[in-house]
Amino acid sequence: MKLTVEPLTPEAFTDFGDVISTETARESFGINQGTTTRYHDISGIDASEEGGRPIISIFQGNPRPLPIRIAMMERHPLGSQAFVPMQGQKFLIVVAPASDLPKAGDLRAFVTNGKQGITYDKGVWHHPLLVLEPDSEFLIIDRAGPGNNLNEVKMGDIDGVPISLDWPRRKTA
Numbered sequence: 755m756k757l758t759v760e761p762l763t764p765e766a767f768t769d770f771g772d773v774i775s776t777e778t779a780r781e782s783f784g785i786n787q788g789t790t791t792r793y794h795d796i797s798g799i800d801a802s803e804e805g806g807r808p809i810i811s812i813f814q815g816n817p818r819p820l821p822i823r824i825a826m827m828e829r830h831p832l833g834s835q836a837f838v839p840m841q842g843q844k845f846l847i848v849v850a851p852a853s854d855l856p857k858a859g860d861l862r863a864f865v866t867n868g869k870q871g872i873t874y875d876k877g878v879w880h881h882p883l884l885v886l887e888p889d890s891e892f893l894i895i896d897r898a899g900p901g902n903n904l905n906e907v908k909m910g911d912i913d914g915v916p917i918s919l920d921w922p923r924r925k926t927a
């Protein structure tokens with residue numbers, strides 16, 4: 755089963771969380787004597803459940819072998835998780851709606867445009883970070899604290915066919 759990779763848009767990502775970009779701010783206004791524009795309140799941080807706290811980390815990721823197989827998915831039941839690229843790089847996203855278990859038929863795959871980050875809402879199934887170039891750095895905003903904030907599940911083959919991403923996208927004839 756090959757998953758089609760769609761361009762990431764706020765509308766397409768509604769069921770999974772927020773797209774973080776200057777285009778998705780609830781409002782924007784000038785600050786700092788007009789030298790800066792604040793793109794305000796783009797996304798939230800959900801980290802307080804069970805005494806958690808929001809933290810900022812950096813992930814430095816490297817590409818996985820092609821074809822990219824989707825052999826597992828994970829979720830964070832106690833908090834959201836945001837990824838913001840630090841070098842203007844594109845990256846891949848694979849998600850499924852928050853539910854007991856991710857269904858293969860509910861998987862959606864996206865590619866960002868280099869000016870977008872994302873927030874996964876609490877409990878949204880996602881594949882761990884999928885980068886497109888070596889030493890790819892991302893600012894991560896998620897939850898630290900008590901309790902288990904990571905559930906992982908294996909994604910089986912569909913009729914014996916592994917689930918993989920249609921990436922690099924095949925040129926349409």
Ligand SMILES: NC(=O)N[C@@H](O)C(=O)O
Binds near residue numbers: 882
């Ligand atoms: N495990 C971990 O910190 N990373 C994942 O949560 C991920 O989504 O990449």
Ligand code: NI
Binds near residue numbers: 835
């Ligand atoms: Ni995660």
